[in-house]
Amino acid sequence: MAGLDKRVASYEEALTGLSDDMTVLCGGFGLCGIPENLIAQIRRMGTRGLTVVSNNCGVDGFGLGILLEDRQIRKMISSYVGENALFEQQLLSGELEVDLTPQGTLAEKLRAGGAGIPAFYTATGFGTPVAEGKESRQFNGRDYILEEAISGDFALVKGWKADYYGNVIYRHTAQNFNPLVAMAGRITVVEVEEIVAPGELDPAHIHTPGIYVDRLIQGRFEKRIEKRTLKGA
Template sequence: MSGFDKRVSSYEEALQGLEDGMTLLAGGFGLCGIPENLITEIKRKGTRDLTVVSNNCGVDGFGLGLLLEDRQIRKMIASYVGENALFEKQLLNGDLEVELTPQGNLAERLRAGGAGIPAFFTATGYGTPVAEGKEVRDFNGRPHILEPAITGDFAIVKGWKADTYGNVIYRHTARNFNPLAAMAAKVTVVEVEEIVEPGMLDPDAIHTPGIYVNRLICGTFEKRIEQRTVRS
């Protein structure tokens, strides 16, 4: 292995250093493009009191929903509750702190965090509970609220293909929040379906450059479908 080789040999090694109370950024949308094996390893580790930032919290019994079962998540920053009855129950019972953020704002907060921008103004959320306690400023006669950027201690990301240097390609809609999460954490861990040698990927096809990736592991995936509608 060279000093640029980002590969690790186990999921335990991939998440070494993830501790109780940390902020975890997780890629995925619904069950599409979720780092399912890394989530399972966090479940096994029993890491607790996590603040988790993700579009949603998986479903009951799969994805981030696994971490709700033993109350490993203290706070969830997400854009919607989704198909998760346990998430809904813990939210309504006050057992889980939840910060609901408009989906575009959540994406931009992560992107800003990765770009080193501490905050930004947006019109989205003005006049709603989202704006409570936030600075308001008018631009072109329209009120905007100040949204803070999001950064994390760890990011867990699902890619399609990568080279050993950690340059990552995502496939179709599985790209979703993964590139944003990958940029915004101190330690970014990516699991992929295939790892190739440097030079085998078209540089123009790279979505996440290896400079953002700290650890890389190859896994196999169940890839559940959250909702499927077919013609009769």
Template sequence: MAGFDKVVNSYEAALAGLEDGMTVIAGGFGLCGIPEGLIAEIKRQGTKALTVVSNNCGVDGFGLGVLLEDKQIKKMIASYVGENALFEQQLLNGDLDVELTPQGTLAEKMRAGGAGIPAFFTATGVGTMVAEGKPHKVFQGREYVMEESITGDFAIVKAWKADRFGNCIYRHTAMNFNPMAATAGKITVVEVEEIVEPGDIAPSEIHTPGIYVDRVILGQFEKRIEKRMVRG
């Protein structure tokens, strides 16, 4: 990388500095909008004892699910378990620490972390196991629970297009958790389908400004469908 040019040419360079025990925030929802190549590189490097923050943990054999195979994930902070048999098995066996968080709360934890807000109050989860042991406060007659924000050592994100300065555009539902995740990492790495020159993306079209992005890599995506439903 030189100056404002954030493009790297290898996955090894994209994840340089990732070490055992770090926290990784990953964009995506199911298998939609996941940084496939970056996840595969974590698998290849064999980095272990990771805390991973994402909506879910992929599926067996793909997405974040591949990191379960060699028990690279120590703790998963997610809102959805999904159809991942290995995830369920490791959870029940006590091999994986899981912190289930309501989906909107998880998104706000990332957004708040990226905005430098240490905690916030929400009514979501009040009166349930989600709120146990957390501070409560009443505002205008309604009870709220305090949730702490989340930041990560790394954020790995998938975007449709980015320029060399790191300004990103997400496409359709692949936007999901990616914009929030991108703001919440000390080092944010974006894997994209296309890299363009600065100025080719109109300022009004930018979803994530390059100020949040440290590295950009051009990826190749399989784009699997998590569960295909067809009419009988």
């Protein structure tokens, strides 16, 4: 990787510097738009004690769920336990620390982290366990709680196309949390399906500008379906 060219040659190089006890931000929603190969690389590295920020934690045996199998995640900050039985089991047993956060609040925490805003007030969660231990204040007669922004040591992002400079386009709903995560990482690593030369992407279609991206790698993806329902004959 040299100058504005963000490409790296291997997943080992893509996650160079990731070590135990770091905070990792991970894009995706369910299994849609998850950086599955970067997650698999973390498993191969055996990195432990991680705090992972993601909407959910994959499913049993895929996505972030594989990191739960090897007890590599110490804490999850997420909004949904979802379809992952092991996640639920570790949560209920106290083995895994979990900070359940309303989905919109989680998105805004990441956006604020990327924008350099340390905290913000939101009405979401006031009067519920979400507000416990947090500062509250009234604005125009309505109660709000103070939520702190989130940033991370590494941000793992899944895109569709990118150019050498790290300008990224997401495909349809796979955009989800990825642009927010990309902004909030100290080191942002993006894996994509296709890398093209600078100038081949329409600037009006760019979702994440290359200024946010530190490393870029092209991968092959399984794109597993989280739930499949078949119509009867």
